Amino acid sequence: MTKEWKPRIVAFFCNWCTYTAADLAGVSRLKYASNVRVIRLMCSGRVDPQFILEALTRGADGVLIGGCHPFDCHYVEGNYKMLRRYQLLKRLLADMGIEDQRVRLEWISAAEGEKVKRVINEMTQQIQALGPLGFPSKVADWDREMTELEHHVTAAAAGGCACGESEMAAAKPEVAHV
Amino acid sequence: MNSNREELRIGFYVCHCGHNIAATVDCAEVARYVGTLPHVALSREYKYMCSDPGQELIQQDIREHKLNRVVVASCSPLLHEHTFRGATEAGGLNPFYFHMVNIREHNSWVHTDRKEATEKAKALAQAAIERVAHHKALEVKRVKIHADVLVVGGGIAGIHAAMTMANAGKKVYLVEREPTIGGHMAKFDKTFPTLDCAACILTPKMSEVGNHPNITLWTYSEVTKVDGYVGNYKVTVKHKPRYIVEDACVGCMECIDACVYKTPKFEDEFNEGLGKRKPVFIPFPQATPQVVIIDPETCLNLKTGKCKKTCVEACADRMAIDFTQKETFDEIEVGTMIVATGFKTFDAKRVPAYGYGIYPNVYTALEVERLVNASGPTGGEVITRDGRHPKSIGIIHCVGSRDKKTNVWCSRVCCMYSMKLALLLKEHTGAEIYNFYIDIRTPGKGYEEFYNKLLDEGVHFIRGRVGEVTDWAMTPEEEGKLTIRVEDTLAGYVRRIPVDMVVLATGLEPQQDAQDVRRLFNLSCGGEGWFLERHPKLAPVSTFTDGIFIAGGCQGPRDIPDTVAQAGAAAAECLALIDKGYVEQEPNTAFVLAEECSGCKSCIPLCPYTAITFDESSKVAVINEALCKGCGTCVASCPSGSIVQNLFEDDEVFSEIKGVLAYD
Ligand SMILES: Cc1cc2nc3c(=O)[nH]c(=O)nc-3n(C[C@H](O)[C@H](O)[C@H](O)COP(=O)(O)OP(=O)(O)OC[C@H]3O[C@@H](n4cnc5c(N)ncnc54)[C@H](O)[C@@H]3O)c2cc1C
Ligand code: FES
Numbered sequence: 001m002t003k004e005w006k007p008r009i010v011a012f013f014c015n016w017c018t019y020t021a022a023d024l025a026g027v028s029r030l031k032y033a034s035n036v037r038v039i040r041l042m043c044s045g046r047v048d049p050q051f052i053l054e055a056l057t058r059g060a061d062g063v064l065i066g067g068c069h070p071f072d073c074h075y076v077e078g079n080y081k082m083l084r085r086y087q088l089l090k091r092l093l094a095d096m097g098i099e100d101q102r103v104r105l106e107w108i109s110a111a112e113g114e115k116v117k118r119v120i121n122e123m124t125q126q127i128q129a130l131g132p133l134g135f136p137s138k139v140a141d142w143d144r145e146m147t148e149l150e151h152h153v154t155a156a157a158a159g160g161c162a163c164g165e166s167e168m169a170a171a172k173p174e175v176a177h178v
Numbered sequence: 179m180n181s182n183r184e185e186l187r188i189g190f191y192v193c194h195c196g197h198n199i200a201a202t203v204d205c206a207e208v209a210r211y212v213g214t215l216p217h218v219a220l221s222r223e224y225k226y227m228c229s230d231p232g233q234e235l236i237q238q239d240i241r242e243h244k245l246n247r248v249v250v251a252s253c254s255p256l257l258h259e260h261t262f263r264g265a266t267e268a269g270g271l272n273p274f275y276f277h278m279v280n281i282r283e284h285n286s287w288v289h290t291d292r293k294e295a296t297e298k299a300k301a302l303a304q305a306a307i308e309r310v311a312h313h314k315a316l317e318v319k320r321v322k323i324h325a326d327v328l329v330v331g332g333g334i335a336g337i338h339a340a341m342t343m344a345n346a347g348k349k350v351y352l353v354e355r356e357p358t359i360g361g362h363m364a365k366f367d368k369t370f371p372t373l374d375c376a377a378c379i380l381t382p383k384m385s386e387v388g389n390h391p392n393i394t395l396w397t398y399s400e401v402t403k404v405d406g407y408v409g410n411y412k413v414t415v416k417h418k419p420r421y422i423v424e425d426a427c428v429g430c431m432e433c434i435d436a437c438v439y440k441t442p443k444f445e446d447e448f449n450e451g452l453g454k455r456k457p458v459f460i461p462f463p464q465a466t467p468q469v470v471i472i473d474p475e476t477c478l479n480l481k482t483g484k485c486k487k488t489c490v491e492a493c494a495d496r497m498a499i500d501f502t503q504k505e506t507f508d509e510i511e512v513g514t515m516i517v518a519t520g521f522k523t524f525d526a527k528r529v530p531a532y533g534y535g536i537y538p539n540v541y542t543a544l545e546v547e548r549l550v551n552a553s554g555p556t557g558g559e560v561i562t563r564d565g566r567h568p569k570s571i572g573i574i575h576c577v578g579s580r581d582k583k584t585n586v587w588c589s590r591v592c593c594m595y596s597m598k599l600a601l602l603l604k605e606h607t608g609a610e611i612y613n614f615y616i617d618i619r620t621p622g623k624g625y626e627e628f629y630n631k632l633l634d635e636g637v638h639f640i641r642g643r644v645g646e647v648t649d650w651a652m653t654p655e656e657e658g659k660l661t662i663r664v665e666d667t668l669a670g671y672v673r674r675i676p677v678d679m680v681v682l683a684t685g686l687e688p689q690q691d692a693q694d695v696r697r698l699f700n701l702s703c704g705g706e707g708w709f710l711e712r713h714p715k716l717a718p719v720s721t722f723t724d725g726i727f728i729a730g731g732c733q734g735p736r737d738i739p740d741t742v743a744q745a746g747a748a749a750a751e752c753l754a755l756i757d758k759g760y761v762e763q764e765p766n767t768a769f770v771l772a773e774e775c776s777g778c779k780s781c782i783p784l785c786p787y788t789a790i791t792f793d794e795s796s797k798v799a800v801i802n803e804a805l806c807k808g809c810g811t812c813v814a815s816c817p818s819g820s821i822v823q824n825l826f827e828d829d830e831v832f833s834e835i836k837g838v839l840a841y842d
Contacts, residue, residue, distance in 0.1 A: 040255070045811030055839065109702065
């Protein structure tokens with residue numbers, strides 16, 4: 001990467017509150033960092049954890065999910081369903097060594113253009129400080145380790161001795177704080 | 179029909195939006211870049227894509243260049259997605275082969291660096307190109323619209339909206355939570371700037387509402403539940419017990435005379451507490467409906483069970499009094515709704531320096547409206563709480579408005595109603611009137627002229643925010659008076675003006691229960707708590723929930739002319755929907771791929787609309803398309819990935835993620 005590194009953040013905004021709030025930020029001509037790419041979904045409840053993992057795997061340095069405030073979801077409770085999934089996913093991400101600030105859930109109402117600006121600026125700054133996530137290469141590493149492990153196991157099963165203690169330890173990702 | 183198997187030919191258009199986009203985004207560069215992407219058959223930039231020639235361009239290109247997908251990068255899809263889907267369809271394609279990229283609200287308007295904004299625009303455009311490849315031809319569903327309408331709130335906004343629709347032949351339910359309709363306007367004596375008598379213009383309208391064959395008027399009632407969707411809402415209305423059988427009561431008021439309380443004893447809410455009423459009462463003579471009400475908090479019989487019930491005797495064989503009445507509920511079906519729940523006035527006690535609630539002769543504007551009113555508690559005679567006829571009166575503007583400590587907004591009507599009250603008070607008392615203002619705001623037809631008239635009448639205007647109102651006399655002239663201390667910013671010194679009466683022009687605020695009402699009707703609120711319109715200019719009475727409109731003071735401070743105009747607009751929006759007969763629904767519903775469903779049932783409890791059921795014979799989940807509203811929650815949760823949401827299919831979202839990150 002020869003170009004100066006800039007964080008890339010993928011955002012999933014619900015149509016009714018947060019996407020509209022981002023529109024409002026525009027109409028109000030607020031200025032914020034240009035690092036976020038918004039993907040519109042009807043409700044934060046549509047955010048599949050796989051979307052988040054996919055974004056990280058494809059090189060995003062952070063993921064922002066925006067939904068309506070509690071009680072305000074256009075579909076009654078999609079935001080709660082998202083919250084539940086998010087909490088589970090956060091643990092998984094922590095296990096994978098992904099810093100807490102990189103994946104963030106925010107409730108932003110249609111009137112809170114100002115909050116869109118604040119959250120995006122804040123997140124961009126935090127991720128700028130953390131540096132690139134480099135998840136694609138990590139995933140590649142993990143894939144390679146898995147293949148190696150497989151080799152060892154097949155070799156061991158075939159009678160040869162290639163105890164994979166050290167490799168096993170290396171394969172286990174560092175546990176970050178939860 | 180299905181062009182999936184054909185070779186993909188995507189047409190891409192980037193809009194300059196005049197300078198709105200082009201000033202920040204290098205549109206030529208975006209068009210060039212997108213032109214290099216696979217499957218892009220054509221990539222153009224154009225000054226105004228939403229204009230007729232812009233739309234024409236899309237149609238022509240579809241035909242000439244055999245495009246089978248269209249992407250436009252311009253403003254927010256919430257604004258123009260519909261427009262471009264229309265153009266795509268007019269060009270001969272299924273409208274859902276279109277996708278839109280927001281590079282104005284989400285890009286050119288919020289960024290300043292041209293390079294960064296251009297890069298972002300390219301990334302977003304690439305995402306759309308990747309996404310649109312997966313789009314499917316979809317059909318718009320048509321849902322029939324129930325022709326009945328619900329109006330919530332019987333102020334002038336609700337009254338006007340209900341009348342307009344009822345006159346157009348629609349059946350209207352008007353639900354008002356107070357015992358009478360009329361709202362704030364019913365309390366006024368005169369209305370600015372024409373000073374026409376409020377009762378003369380309002381009460382005929384009120385009784386028309388009460389008698390209209392197409393209007394079902396439910397006062398002392400509230401909406402407690404709203405289900406369904408545009409065209410087909412199911413609404414539950416609660417009727418609070420008024421202990422009077424409405425159909426039997428003829429409004430003769432003999433029961434009021436007969437009440438065991440010989441004189442009115444209890445605080446009269448309609449008169450802002452300035453008068454007294456009995457436990458059985460009618461809020462004001464022209465109340466609609468002309469039906470009395472019994473207040474359980476003060477009625478001896480309802481409180482203690484021990485009373486001679488002289489009211490029942492007086493009512494005799496009309497038998498309109500029923501002490502056993504309980505809450506009742508009605509369930510109605512309507513296709514559209516108008517929320518017109520109005521505002522409340524600022525609580526003057528929140529600014530203790532102005533002495534409201536401390537000095538008896540400090541009044542709120544609403545109290546003075548009653549005081550100068552011929553049918554008010556004093557019959558229009560202005561006497562202070564301590565029994566004096568004021569010789570000098572100070573009116574303090576902007577109480578609870580334009581103030582960081584309370585509310586920052588301008589309440590829009592206070593300057594005008596303050597001047598109206600100044601004139602009325604002068605007429606009634608001949609007193610010297612002082613207006614204390616920050617700025618005089620008169621943006622309305624005939625309003626500035628009204629202000630000039632006041633200046634001619636010799637009403638005093640002192641510019642400056644009042645520091646305090648005090649009874650502490652510093653000079654003999656101040657003895658026994660209230661002194662208003664103010665920095666006169668035009669004269670440039672602090673003045674003390676002794677007066678007999680102080681009027682606080684309290685600002686307008688969202689209703690106490692605005693948040694509850696908002697949730698009930700699935701509306702949005704601005705930060706201050708006013709209901710939010712779908713678009714401040716282009717959809718000022720629409721909300722984010724289809725088929726629900728807002729009008730009047732619940733949306734923000736406004737005067738009667740604006741309120742009525744808005745109520746008419748909301749009524750027209752409802753009528754337009756009803757007369758069309760159907761709504762087209764975004765085909766973003768979900769469906770189950772039966773062959774892949776494992777029958778785990780985990781989706782079933784997730785659906786807030788109970789649209790998912792389990793088919794016991796085939797052991798798979800089934801989604802009722804008519805009930806599904808397209809949130810996608812079940813899709814995201816299905817462990818076997820066997821639920822698909824139209825317009826937001828996994829492939830579509832994944833490719834958007836890929837595209838947005840492909841451009842570095
Ligand atoms: C002191 C004062 C003087 C004014 N003088 C003038 C004037 O001279 N000229 C002028 O043009 N404007 C004047 N205005 C402004 C005017 O009052 C408003 O423009 C007008 O009242 C707005 O009407 P509305 O129907 O929207 O609201 P409202 O008058 O507030 O009516 C709302 C109605 O909805 C009902 N409601 C509320 N919540 C519910 C619920 N949940 N369920 C059912 N019903 C509900 C309320 O009980 C009420 O009846 C004045 C305002 C004030 C405060
Ligand atoms: S619609 Fe915004 S979170 Fe559900």
